[in-house]
Amino acid sequence: MTDPVFLCRLDEIDDPGSRGFEDIDGTEPFFVVRQGDEVFAYRNFCPHYGAPLDWKPHAFLSYDKNQILCSMHGALFNIDDGVCINGPCPGKALTSIKVTVGDRGIYLADES
Ligand code: FES
Secondary structure, three states: OOOOEEEEOHHHOOOOEEEEEOOOOOOOOEEEEEEOOEEEEEEOOOOOOOOOOOOOOOOOEOOOOOOEEOOOOOOEEOOOOOEEEEOOOOOOEOOEOOEEEOOOOEEEOOOO
């Protein structure tokens, strides 16, 4: 069992907001969405066509910040479960990544 990997402080992400991560502890690129004190994390891989979702670094949310937006063909995903609710892949879901919020901020959860 290894120590959880520190990602960033909670207040380093806008509320609501998102932040992308790469080259972290051997994981595929992923992103974290913050809503208040809650965080949700998913692989940066759209289930429609496999494209990265962000249209610029760390930008994963729709304009109203109520959904996750894929910049390639406009799929919209629920923030809390990653399911596509509008666009070309309805019902398909982003792959979730386990993260936790601790004293110092957001950590990549230990999978072992
Ligand atoms: S690749 Fe994401 S909507 Fe098509």
